[in-house]
Amino acid sequence: MALLTMTGISKTYQSGATALRNIDIHIKPGEFVFVVGPSGAGKSTFIKLLFREIEPTTGKIFVDGVDVMSLKPNEIPYLRRQLGIIFQDYRLLNDRTVYENVAFAMEVIEAPTEKIKKRVPEVLELVGLRSRADNYPGELSGGEQQRVAIARAIVNDPLLVIADEPTGNLDPETSMEIMKIFSHINENGTTIIMATHDKTMVDFMQKRVIAIEDGYIVRDDLKGVYGYEPEH
Amino acid sequence: MSLNTKKYFIKETYHSIKRNQLMSFASISTVALSLLVLGLFLMMVINANNLAGYLESQVxxxxxxxxxxxxxxxxxxxxxxxxxxxxxxxxxxxxxxxxxxxxxxxxxxxxxxxxxxxxxxxxxxxxxxxxxxxxxxxxxxxxxxxxxxxxxxFGREVVEHMFQLTRILRIGGLVLVIFLAVATLFIISNTIRITVFARRREVSIMKYVGATNWFIRWPFLLEGMFMGFTGAVIASVFLVQIYLTLQNKIYTTLAFFPLLGSWPFLGYLTLFLIISGTLIGAAGSSISLRKFLDV
Missing domain, CATH: 3.30.70.3040 (Alpha-Beta Plaits)
Structure with missing residues (x-):
């Protein structure tokens, strides 16, 4: 069974702008999928639909068999607990240490203290930040901050990690390190969907690539390439 | 709710008040002041009511x-x-x-x-x-x-005038009390709005990692309740002092005046202020949270 299914998804904003048109996608558990396309092609809309920050105008979305659109507002948090979400701007809490930022995601879902104490160091180890646990985000480099965000996203063992331009603010070398971490997480069985502009990375990884242009899926290759000229 | 979660809420509330010390101090003072005014009016209205009842019974x-x-x-x-x-x-x-x-x-x-x-x-x-x-x-x-x-x-006109007066006193008092309660509610909801606004980033992150609305709401509710409660306690301390002083003055100069005895009247009044202060605090935070929880 597909982990993520979208059928007939369209999204037209109140302004009248149409971001997605009749999208059908099936993503199996354990896949690593890049979502590429020019700026304004509908990638961000696609990502936001996955964790129901916005709702489609038409169509259905299923995550692990659950009809996302049928969820009541008070059920949305439980959908999001199955997902790990990573943003380009990291979105860390600057007044909390690295450890606290990661533990926060577990406190919020009311995990027992013992479990938090055991799990957070494990995840920090995985992203190579064990020694930085007591530092504040302001004391870290961009790459390190993104690794904290990744640790936070995977600390609750999500079914699906959704990353929106995670290397957008990072230099190529750091981007490569971040991508290795994603690759590692994926090898451990977690499904990853990543919207990106990073041509080098997409071409290097040789994973499934879905290209969106003007709201349509124009390509869906199992071992795809970026296929556009880099924008920056 | 687990013990762990309760501890988390209390910790968060404490940190939030500490982080916004000046703001919290300002809010508690404003709440105390509004509740003090509310309490003074209540004191007057209840005593006037008592006086009216006394006069009525003389008819x-x-x-x-x-x-x-x-x-x-x-x-x-x-x-x-x-x-x-x-x-x-x-x-x-x-x-x-x-x-x-x-x-x-x-x-x-x-x-x-x-x-x-x-x-x-x-x-x-x-x-x-x-x-x-x-x-x-x-x-x-x-x-x-x-x-x-x-x-x-039975002195129809005098009695009817008096009933009219006591009616005005009762309704006017009630309107004033409601007005002051709403003002207090507004002050607390505004303060919480500022603290929520300062923490909106945190709130949105909480939403992304799957926190329920109630989980997000609790620390803010506790903060509002704490402010309302503390403000009410401060107001009550002043109110009791004011009443006792006034009572002393009135007993020595206007011995016949049927002022309500300090006990249990002051007990009920402070209990009422503390409960309503706490409830107003909770209501104030709920009002300002509604908007921010729509992520």
Missing amino acids: QITVYMEDSAKGNTLTSAEKALKEMPGVVKVSSVTKSQALENFKKRLGDQKDLLEALGTENPFPYSFDVQVDNPQRIAQIVPGIEKIPGVETAK
């Missing part, structure tokens, strides 16, 4: 008997009065008592009565007290039908 009907009414007629009239619904006390005033009372009232000018000679113009009368002064107007016509009764008087 009585004077039943004047016909000059010809004697012996049996008087006895049966008194019996009939006592049997009327709503009547609690009937006391008779004989003609000679009435004359004596009038003399006393005239004081130094009692010589004026000499013009009357030996004649006593005062009729035999009954003073009638009723359980509910508001019913006087309905009772009077029945009294006037009793054989031997000439007329029944």
